[in-house]
Amino acid sequence: MKKQSLSVLVTMVLGLVFLFALAYAAQQAPDTITMNSKVYPKHKKSLVTFTHKKHNVDYKIGCTECHHNYVGGKNVWKKGDEVKKCDACHSEAKKPKGVKLSKKEKIKKYHYSAIHENCKSCHRKLKKQGKPTGPTACKGCHPKKK
Numbered sequence: 001m002k003k004q005s006l007s008v009l010v011t012m013v014l015g016l017v018f019l020f021a022l023a024y025a026a027q028q029a030p031d032t033i034t035m036n037s038k039v040y041p042k043h044k045k046s047l048v049t050f051t052h053k054k055h056n057v058d059y060k061i062g063c064t065e066c067h068h069n070y071v072g073g074k075n076v077w078k079k080g081d082e083v084k085k086c087d088a089c090h091s092e093a094k095k096p097k098g099v100k101l102s103k104k105e106k107i108k109k110y111h112y113s114a115i116h117e118n119c120k121s122c123h124r125k126l127k128k129q130g131k132p133t134g135p136t137a138c139k140g141c142h143p144k145k146k
């Protein structure tokens, strides 16, 4: 093999390694996420800091408690699948007053309902069971603005 074609090959291999590293990095969730959905034209409450890694590793909560992809009413999401932002599906901000929907329909449509159902319901459930858990009061997640 000529020296030149060898260096082309090396460059190509290095390029591939770099691309794979990028693809891998893109699937990783940050350790903490500042929740800041763009479905809200303006945030009325302070932004929520969510300890993603802690919830998974320290509090031992499985991915599918929070991530899903429903097909025929069944959650088929599994580790390694693409993770979409909650607002990709729960795509409207908050149910306006006067709109009548079942709880299920409300959660399906509105980000506000889906996110509070996910975060708050788990905390509330664990609290009832007397287990260590996260906040259920507004200011526990939305700290007072300074």
Ligand code: HEC
Binding pocket: 035, 036, 037, 038, 040, 042, 043, 044, 045, 046, 048, 112, 115, 116, 119, 120, 123, 134, 135, 136, 137, 138, 139, 140, 141, 142
């Ligand atoms: C367990 C954590 C948690 C608790 C408790 C909680 N929230 Fe939230 N709330 C969130 C998260 C997460 C979002 C999504 C924010 C985003 O993505 O922009 C949110 C969004 C909101 C929004 C829409 C965004 C905005 O700032 O306008 C409002 C309003 C809101 N919460 C009000 C409340 C109120 C009122 C309470 C108490 C009754 C409360 N929340 C309790 C976590 C919580």
Ligand code: HEC
Binding pocket: 026, 027, 028, 029, 030, 033, 035, 036, 050, 052, 055, 056, 061, 062, 063, 064, 065, 066, 067, 079, 080, 083, 084, 085, 086, 087
């Ligand atoms: C307690 C709930 C919860 C658990 C458990 C959880 N996640 Fe998440 N994850 C979230 C939330 C909320 C977000 C932010 C989504 C958003 O901004 O709309 C997120 C974001 C992500 C993102 C980034 C998506 C993006 O586009 O920014 C990835 C990747 C991810 N999670 C993967 C995982 C994997 C893999 C596991 C299990 C090892 C896991 N998550 C466990 C709630 C959770």
Ligand code: HEC
Binding pocket: 066, 067, 068, 069, 070, 073, 084, 085, 086, 087, 088, 089, 090, 104, 107, 108, 114, 115, 117, 118
């Ligand atoms: C690919 C679209 C999609 C994404 C992304 C998505 N959801 Fe959902 N979610 C749905 C659908 C559809 C339902 C309704 C399922 C039903 O009623 O049978 C649902 C139901 C729910 C429910 C009620 C039932 C349950 O599974 O607990 C909650 C809470 C919820 N979503 C929160 C979230 C949160 C939080 C995120 C982001 C971490 C998220 N969803 C991301 C489509 C999605």
Ligand code: HEC
Binding pocket: 048, 049, 050, 051, 054, 055, 059, 061, 065, 066, 115, 118, 119, 120, 122, 123, 126, 132, 133, 134, 135, 140, 141
């Ligand atoms: C399936 C259960 C479950 C879900 C879903 C969940 N949490 Fe938690 N959360 C916990 C537990 C368990 C703890 C604390 C346990 C401990 O202290 O040992 C906790 C702690 C917290 C804390 C305080 C400690 C810390 O790590 O910051 C905050 C704030 C919090 N959660 C916010 C959220 C938000 C925001 C969401 C939704 C995006 C969410 N949680 C979803 C179970 C849950």
